[in-house]
Amino acid sequence: MLACFKGARTVLPRHLRLAALAPVRHVATKATTSKAIESESTESETTEPKTTKPRTNNKKPPAYYSKLVHKATNDVSERLLNIGLWPPRRGSARKGVPRGDRHRLNIVSEDLCDDIVKYLGDSLKRHEGCDLIDINPGVGVWSRSLHEAVKPRKHILMEPDEEVYAPFLGDLLAKDGVELVPKHGIIWRDLNETLNDKLPHQHIPDKKETPKRNDTLLVSLNLAYWPNKSYQGFSCVSQMVLYQVLSSIRTSTLFQKYGRVRMLVWIRDESARKVIPRTITRRKRGAFEAHLSLEYAHKVAGPDTPELRTELRDWAINTESARNVIQTMQKLGLTPPPGRETLMYKNLMSDPELLNSREALAGTTRPRLEKPYREQLEEAEAEYLANPGEKPSDHLKYLRLRERTDQRDNEKYLELLQMRDTMMRIGRSDPEFAKLEAAYNDKALSFKKNQYNMWMTISDNYHIFRQEEPGLLWDQRPYEPLVVNSREFFPNVPCTLLDLQPKAVHPLVRGVESEHSADISDLLLKYWYAHTHQPAYKAMDSIWPGFGELYDEIPSLTDPALGGSLITGEGVLRTRAINTNQFEDILQAFMGWVFRPSYATLLARLTDDESDEAKEEARTTALGSGI
Template structure:
């Protein structure tokens, strides 16, 4: 069971014994970061990335597209013999010397993984049976075949830029009725737009701007694409072309362009495991503009399958929040009757199911926070060995000093986490006193003043730790939670590297667009530019995302805060994600805003009689260097 709520007195006594100077200089990093769970992926393909464990992987290997440099042991007899066998085996496969291919592409090659995905999300795909499918980069064709077998589409367009290379792989699929191979690229907009025509999609109708049908779901069209590349493909200022294309696909929902000109069209997209971290973040620190836009434009945005080890990032969210998120997902899956395929669960899901069966409820913020650290496992093993050895020799055994050092760190973190909990507990008491009316206005002002004075005595590092903890907790306490990750209705299936060729773990993203706020659709010529202005507003405010809302609005344009703040009621309503505490340390900040609050901000902005024009906003953004804002990779939309 989780620890119960601790009394103020015991925690305050602990915090009084932790002076500012007792925290190491690396305290903020220690709280906010942890080691990545996956090793950094090599930029260059190695022989370890090219293990062919399925017949389809062997067929891809035999094309000769993927080659690696000979390892240093190339002169060893066993290695030479193996290479000779491989050349003999591949020489029987006829290859045209004129065929070239992109060896950065990654393909699904596991028939079992394809079947598991279809059985997992098959019920939600049933509404697309008999639809039209636009399939970008089908490549080896395994995923395309699985979708075709399930949905029996009336038409299936395969946009394959390397048609000559992959036609043998797609041969059986091309024999099915309605399937058509189009030798064009799906990420070159001129090629893609040439396919979005009655010639290729005779059953679909593009709706004019302003039509109500643009805001209705179109289940007769489904888009799937494979944008998994290793190494990442770069384009101009973008470190990953996949991120750029994903961002443009999401923006097309608001502009009703590309596929979304036929209505709200669902998209199933394969990417590398690390290409989704900015657009589908698992914690507040990574929630930038693209993530906020996906919350505004998508009914659901979920990860169907992915790495079992979590995101390979330094940031780490508080353990209780992670467990609560997994528990809620397990409950949603149980309520919906969703069954996890055998062998596909990760450790967090298994723990959540166990908690669910035992009736354990996890309430975010109800106990002292903790953070899983790699050194915890090391310390635990050292303690076990110390007991077995009846105590390490403190003078001669280096393990004793290592164990002592880790124990000191653990003790120090426990004290620090007690302080974080006490600060948040007192803030919660103020909010509850206001909501319940159990305290007079004078008493509430005294509580606010005391809390503010207490927080002001903390150093910048300690405040940074608390703000990060508070903001992540704020996201989880709302109903529904702010981020798509915490709203997910399925837990991602765990994949293995050798289920792809080359052996790079990938993930499948499932995006279902929703009706967009009318003002956010006002983009481009012949509009009031509300949507264009909104993106500039977001970039400006998120570039100073930890500043109070009133300061962010004042920096955006003079007079904006004076007009908007008094009328922006949701930022003070705790039921809608607001905070109503008179202290700069408790103020709502831009990065804490949920999608409904962003929409309300846009409404108020357009009501402001003295708002600047779109052109003036662009000029100010460029002068202040905030055009790119929080997601610098997505500063502009570029057509390839």
């Protein structure tokens, strides 16, 4: 996009060049959010941008861009805008303006909150009469809806910006059992003090016992900020806090010390996708750790953003996954309110034949990734048809060639997927297995580098999806998320609501009565996610020489019914494609291995081999381990 402005430098005035380039510099890495903002603001925003040079720091957007997301859309946002905190201004605070966090996003739509409460339905009824910890309630629109739904015996509002938000919370504070605590709920010292002082009905079980689900306590957190708040080298404090909260499940700290406590978390969508990735390539260590600790993680509501280039997955898997979800919704009688349907939901509902089909899509049709060039191809074809008599442009010829090449490659990928399924079905005892395996490996090795990398992505995504229980939390969702609108938030940036229910974490991952098992689990995951393309047996052997020999002794790694692979060579299970049960089996095998090294020795070995990516991931989750 920047390239199209290079030739304009000597033609356009300076202020127009800056206006054109600023959004690209500023918002390019936030594509999903910028599209949502742009769609809501193009019709009403006609003022020409200021001619002053915009800042390029993501933490401080240029003034004209800030105006696009600081618009009053209802009475609540009008009151917020009149406070004087928004939009942010340079210099010292003005007189009469209360001090407060200008980065915090507020939910300002009662309709959205009512739709969410109705959508969650019976799942909230199990919390009626509970204690409700409400962190960063802000204007309290979401807090009121949640209060009416669960009717808590105690509702603690932890709001550090009391001066800003107290006028909005008057009617809620007038209710019985509601109390405002002017402390930071994401500063753990303040949170622990509040938990100890304000929850007389809660009791802390013995840490050696397996934690039980505690429906008498419910937590709501607002971790949504715009722009993202950085903290001590972390680009986004909300992501760091979320990882810490998830780590508290394993360590039974914070509110998880009272049992397995459900959490409803508002956060920006790009942060939510790091916890609930939609493709194997985006499942990093933090997402895998979350899966180890959570019974479920649902995206209840959020923007319906298109796939990112780094999150592309076969359209057949996406469609089959959504079809399974909608069929489940129909059995439950669950329907999203009008206007809150995702595009995938609309498309499937408009095609009853596809929706009601029981036949598999993935593995029976050519894989297809919605790559960005296809939009260019459609536009170029439309332009060519609109000008009869003209020859196809070189660009159109190139795009057509690329499409034909992709189709040929996709045919090969489909053939390999079908060979894989046949081998998984017949088993190694069948005489045909060896022939199929040899042909499979020959075809996979014949690919060029880019083809091979694409094949690995398609294969691993297919493998993790085609299991009795899909290996990604996203594919386990029971419903399609509700679509939110940027006008329902202030500033006008859409957010996502996550519904997180902890599970009983494996004893070795928790580290209960075992020698450094929790620490060893962390070390293995660090190494594991620094070598995601390695075969699992090689990764095991790299952890400690000889450990890879136990690969065949762990049934879940080679049993297709448990997510394993019978195929050797190019069809062997790769590290990024293992599921949580398989990792727990590997950890258990390592802890019981007679040649297991001491923790100190293992730490020295794996730390030396740690990659830069793994170190960055470790920084993001480190504080959570020490809560």
